[in-house]
Amino acid sequence: MTGMAVVEAVKDLQQQIAARGMPTGNDVLVASATPTPVPDGTMRQCFGAHFVEVEVDTRLGTTRIVKYVAVHESGRIINPQTARDQIRGAVIQGIGQALHEDLLYDPVSGQPLTIGYYRARHLTHLDVPTIEVHFLEVDDGYGPFGAKTVGESGIILTPAAVANAIFNATGIRMTSLPMTRDKLLGALR
Amino acid sequence: MKALTNINARSLADAVAAASAAAARGQAFAFSGGGTDLIQQIKDGTNQADVIINLRTVREARAVVVSPTETLIGGLITLNELAEHAALTGPWAVLREAAASVGTPQIRNAATLAGNITQRPWCWYYRNGFPCFKAGGSHCFSEHGEHQQHAIFGGGPSFSVHPSDLAPALVGLGATFEVLGPDGPRHLTAAELFVLPSQNPARENTLGVTDLLTGVRMPTPTAGVVSTYLKITDREAWTHAEVSVAVVLHVDGDCIRTASVVLGGVALIPWRLTEVEHFLSGTSLSAAVAGQAGALAIASARQLAKNGHKLPMTSAVVERALMHLAPA
Numbered sequence: 388m389t390g391m392a393v394v395e396a397v398k399d400l401q402q403q404i405a406a407r408g409m410p411t412g413n414d415v416l417v418a419s420a421t422p423t424p425v426p427d428g429t430m431r432q433c434f435g436a437h438f439v440e441v442e443v444d445t446r447l448g449t450t451r452i453v454k455y456v457a458v459h460e461s462g463r464i465i466n467p468q469t470a471r472d473q474i475r476g477a478v479i480q481g482i483g484q485a486l487h488e489d490l491l492y493d494p495v496s497g498q499p500l501t502i503g504y505y506r507a508r509h510l511t512h513l514d515v516p517t518i519e520v521h522f523l524e525v526d527d528g529y530g531p532f533g534a535k536t537v538g539e540s541g542i543i544l545t546p547a548a549v550a551n552a553i554f555n556a557t558g559i560r561m562t563s564l565p566m567t568r569d570k571l572l573g574a575l576r
Numbered sequence: 577m578k579a580l581t582n583i584n585a586r587s588l589a590d591a592v593a594a595a596s597a598a599a600a601r602g603q604a605f606a607f608s609g610g611g612t613d614l615i616q617q618i619k620d621g622t623n624q625a626d627v628i629i630n631l632r633t634v635r636e637a638r639a640v641v642v643s644p645t646e647t648l649i650g651g652l653i654t655l656n657e658l659a660e661h662a663a664l665t666g667p668w669a670v671l672r673e674a675a676a677s678v679g680t681p682q683i684r685n686a687a688t689l690a691g692n693i694t695q696r697p698w699c700w701y702y703r704n705g706f707p708c709f710k711a712g713g714s715h716c717f718s719e720h721g722e723h724q725q726h727a728i729f730g731g732g733p734s735f736s737v738h739p740s741d742l743a744p745a746l747v748g749l750g751a752t753f754e755v756l757g758p759d760g761p762r763h764l765t766a767a768e769l770f771v772l773p774s775q776n777p778a779r780e781n782t783l784g785v786t787d788l789l790t791g792v793r794m795p796t797p798t799a800g801v802v803s804t805y806l807k808i809t810d811r812e813a814w815t816h817a818e819v820s821v822a823v824v825l826h827v828d829g830d831c832i833r834t835a836s837v838v839l840g841g842v843a844l845i846p847w848r849l850t851e852v853e854h855f856l857s858g859t860s861l862s863a864a865v866a867g868q869a870g871a872l873a874i875a876s877a878r879q880l881a882k883n884g885h886k887l888p889m890t891s892a893v894v895e896r897a898l899m900h901l902a903p904a
Contacts, residue, residue, distance in 0.1 A: 446892040447808055448885060487811060491722045493701070500700040500722055505814070511680075513812035568810065568818075569724050572885040 390531040395420030431529040433536050435459040437478070437548035443556045445575055448568030450486055450553060452516040457544070460523045462535030471520045474541040478518050481545020483510045489565050577619055581626060584633040588756050588790055591629050595786040596758045598627045607631055607788055609652060609688030612679070613695050621705060622696075631688070637790050640664065644796060651690030651754070651791045655742070656681070658689060670803035670822050674745035677807045680814045690789040692742045693753075694781060697844070698816050699726070699736035709734040709777035716777070719880065725818060728877040728886045729843040734773035735880065737841050738780055739816045743770070744840040745805050747848060748822035751794040757787040770845035780844055800833075801826050806897040807840070808889060817841035819889045823897045830860040830903065837873070837894060842886060849873050852894065861902045870895030 399418040410416050438456040443449070457474050464470045487508040491500045501507060526533030550561050559574045581603075585591035591607065598605040605627035608614050617623035637650035642663045649658070658664065659675035678684055678692060696702070697710055699718060707713035716734045718726050726735040746766075753764045769781050776782075783789065797803070807820035820840035826833045835856035839847040852869050859865045870891035877887050 447889055449808070491700070491724075493706075493717060493721050495717070495721060496706075498704065498706075500704060502704065506700060506703075508811065511811055511813040567724075568889070569882065569885040572888060576888075 390534060391422040391529075392420050394531050395422045431527070431535060433459065433461045433540050435461075435540050435544055437544040439548045439552040441549065441552040441556055443553055443571070445557065448572040448575070450549070450566065450571070452482060452549070452552075455482075455516050455518045456521070457518065457541060458521045458523065459537070459540060460525050460535075461537045461540065462530050463524050463526050463533035464522045464537075465532060465534050467522075470522065470537050473537045474520045475518050477539065477541025478545050479510055479515055481542040482514075482516075482549065483508065484542070484564060485546040485549040486565050486567070487514075489567065578626070580618070580628055582628050582630055584630045587634055588636050588788060591631055591634060592756050592758060592786060592788055594627075594629050595788070598629070599786055603627050605629060605785075609691035610654065610683075610686035612683050612687045613691070617696070620703065622703060622711065631788075637690075642796055646793060647796045648754075648791055648793050649689060651693075651789050652688050654685060655679075655687050655689065655692060656684040658742075659684065667797035667801035667803055667824075670745045670748055670805045670824055671742070673805040674741040674807075674820075674822065677805065677817075677820075678741050683814075689742060689792070692740050693746070693792075694783065694789055695739055697736035697780065698739045702736060709773065710736060712778060722882065723880045724882050724885075725841075726880060726883050727843050728874075728879050728883060728890070729839070729847045730772050730774075730845065731843070731878065731880070732773060734777040734844060736844060738770070738844050738846060739841075740846070741805070741807060741817060741820060741840060744820060744822040744838040744846040745803075746792055746794065747846040748803065748824040748836040748838045749794045749797070750836070751792045753789060754791040754793060755783060755787050756790045757784060761790070763793070766846065773844050797824075798826070800828060802901045804897055804900050806893055806900065808893055819886055819893050821890075821893045821897045822846075823894075823901060825856070825861075825901055827861075832856050832859055832861060837869070839873075839890065839894075842877075842890060849894070851875060856898075861898060863899065863902075866895045866898040866902070869898055 396418045400416055403416050436458050440454040442451045442453055457478055459474060489501055493500055546564055554560050583594045595605055603626050604624045606614055606625035608628045609631050618625055631652055637652040639650050640661050640663050641648045655675045655678050659672050664672055701708050701717040702710040706717050708717055718735045723735055727737050753769045755762050755764060771782055803824040805822050807817045809815045817840045819842055822838045824836040835853045837849040837852045852872050855872055856869055873894040874887045874890050879887055
């Protein structure tokens with residue numbers, strides 16, 4: 388969310404007020420906008436790079452994340468604390484997706500097995516590594532005040548970064564998520 | 577959630593009497609120590625109890641009594657009290673470490689020793705309401721289904737695993753189990769308490785519905801006993817063992833006189849590795865001996881299609897627990 392929709396909607400309101408005047412009594416003015424992300428033929432993009440240091444126990448198949456660094460270019464950061472925590476929360480979910488969270492179904496009945504808070508295998512506080520978040524603030528002139536999206540950009544990179552770190556540590560390319568110990572030990576044998 | 581009747585038991589005898597009375601009325605009932613698992617089972621419908629016999633109001637069976645020869649631990653002691661008990665230091669490490677490895681601090685503050693030993697398996701089929709052996713049915717859905725966490729020892733016809741961390745530690749320490757039933761107290765050895773699915777696939781122990789596990793009794797470890805509990809899990813907290821091991825060694829200088837090696841998370845009972853124990857007796861602990869013990873640990877293991885990773889894990893866990901006890 389960059390606020391471009393708000394800017395466009397306010398412009399629409401301005402035009403409505405200019406044309407018909409301010410609303411009176413119980414009247415309301417309604418404006419909405421779906422701004423095009425291609426204002427001048429170029430895409431408005433945010434960028435990121437994630438760096439992961441892992442330890443892989445090759446006898447137990449355990450992957451432990453020692454350090455995590457996320458660097459993002461999301462334009463001007465208007466609220467640094469919420470932006471940082473947005474990325475951090477996304478990374479935590481991404482690590483769960485990378486290493487733990489599996490949705491298993493009974494092959495006969497089709498019933499899901501790994502349901503509920505316990506079975507879903509979200510990370511606990513003790514599983515969350517130190518996550519450093521850095522922003523490169525670049526105003527490319529598109530978003531309001533130079534802001535661009537933070538949103539989901541943090542979660543997209545995480546499984547790939549963890550998989551690459553496992554490859555760097557073990558020489559093994561993991562090709563399905565989550566990268567659990569049964570798959571790792573199977574590949575290591 | 578359905579309406580439940582709560583009975584606050586005033587004593588152990590009162591609790592067993594309440595259970596007998598409920599059984600006589602034909603009511604489904606359950607003893608509740610900490611209730612950490614039971615309440616969820618009732619909500620999920622995997623426990624049909626209408627009457628809860630609350631043991632938190634019982635003041636007995638909460639102490640640790642250590643004499644030079646024998647130690648008695650009350651069944652209603654919480655896992656946190658056990659993990660931090662001043663009398664259970666040194667050779668008791670296995671018990672302390674097992675208690676500290678359970679669940680989360682909130683669970684350990686409420687959950688009891690007896691409840692941990694007698695909790696039902698955490699197989700995802702049983703817990704999700706499949707009509708399996710553990711739910712009184714006549715089929716194990718895991719055998720040809722999803723069984724990544726299931727048994728590699730003693731499986732069949734049920735392949736779920738015993739979830740307790742304290743049970744392997746207690747078996748390793750040579751504990752016997754104190755039971756109070758309608759006909760009075762009795763003592764069971766581990767072999768008499770825990771049952772394989774081939775003997776009774778519906779239950780993990782021989783306790784009757786009106787029997788209450790009131791405590792455990794074991795020889796007080798002598799000088800020269802060292803012990804440890806090593807638990808491997810897929811995350812850092814709030815989970816059961818994929819593979820765990822309790823090791824208790826009686827050492828004389830460099831030489832192991834006797835060894836107890838008991839696995840958790842791999843069978844429907846705490847799984848004693850008698851071959852490994854015999855192999856270790858008389859050896860002096862080294863990396864080579866620990867490695868051989870690890871290899872021997874899986875000699876009789878039998879994997880299913882999707883749980884083969886538990887074999888190398890078991891080897892590594894046994895080897896590392898032994899090396900943890902090796903003199904520096």
